[in-house]
Amino acid sequence: MAGNVGTPGASVAGRTFALLGAFDAEHRSLTLTELAARAALPLSTTHRLAAELVGLGALDRRGDRYVVGRRVWDLGLLAPVQAELRQVAAPFLQDLWAATHATVHLAERDETSALYLDRISGTTSVPVVSRVGGRLPLHATGVGKVLLAWAPDDVCAAVLRSLTRLTPYTVTQPGRLAEQLVRVRREGFAQTVEEMSTGACSVAVPVWGGDGAVVAALGLVVPDLRRHRPRLVAALQVAAAGIGRSLSTE
Known part of the structure; x- marks a missing residue:
């Protein structure tokens, strides 16, 4: 919650960002009262600014609740890293889907979350x-x-201090997760087995940028990894290498 910008003396821009910042993964839909409380703004100010943001497409109103509007996402896609990465990765994602017929993900880190840039x-x-x-x-x-x-x-x-259990199989022991991360760095891929949702397994590899840093992750979601993991990892690594080479030549 962006309470520090929701003070009476804050600028209009600050108050606007306080409203937009009131939304997060656990608060995707808010009533006017909830929006005002999370943004630390007076109800009258919230009502006026929310109405303006709806008119501009930055917020959508669904009944008595507000959600983030498509215009905000459209603007976010113009960020140089995301726009370039999505454009460069698109053909490789299509090739990966054609080779595996699995759900394909492209994601980058946003603080302590994975931000999904593309999905097939x-x-x-x-x-x-x-x-x-x-x-x-x-x-x-x-x-x-x-x-x-x-x-x-x-x-x-920060992540190891707050490991939320999402399914019975989610890893919530800091020591165990730390060991997994060492193995990911050593083997060059990560996997999950029903840790985010039951019935779904995933495998992913890093996408390396021209500066030698990991700029994104490329992943697949399948019902079972036991038989096809080596083939899926190989397909992912080929696609990720192609994305990395294309990024370095841009």
């Missing part, structure tokens, strides 16, 4: 909770574990 749905019925523009925990997803494995120490420490 697979042909097999698997419970997938991701969506483009959405965020999921780093510790419970394949792409998230890859991003966490190469994240700064302070980010890793």
Whole structure:
């Protein structure tokens, strides 16, 4: 919650960002009262600014609740890193889908979450909770574990301090997750088995940028990894290498 910008003396821009910042993964839909409380703004101010943001497409109103509008996502896609990455990765994601027919994910780290930049749905019925523009925990997803494995120490420490159980199989022991991250860095891929949603397994690899840093993670979601993991990892690594080479030549 952005309470520090929701003070009476804050600028209009500050108050506007306080309203937009009131939304997060756990608060995707808010009433006017909830919006005002989370933004630390007076109800009258919230009502006026929310109405303006609805008119501009930054918020949508659904009954008595507000959600983030499409215009905000459209603007976010113009950020240089995301726009370039999505454009470069698109053909490789399509090739990966054609080779595996699994759900394909491209994600980058946003603080302590995995931000999903692109997704292609697979042909097999698997419970997938991701969506483009959405965020999921780093510790419970394949792409998230890859991003966490190469994240700064302070980010890793913050995640390890708060491991939420999402299914009976979610890893919530800090020591066990830390060991997994060491293995991810050593083996070059991460996997999950029903840790984000039951019935869904994932495998992911890093995408390396031209500066030698991990800029994203590329992943697949399938019903079972036991038989096809080596083939899926190989397909992911080929696609990720292609994305990395294309990024370095841009």
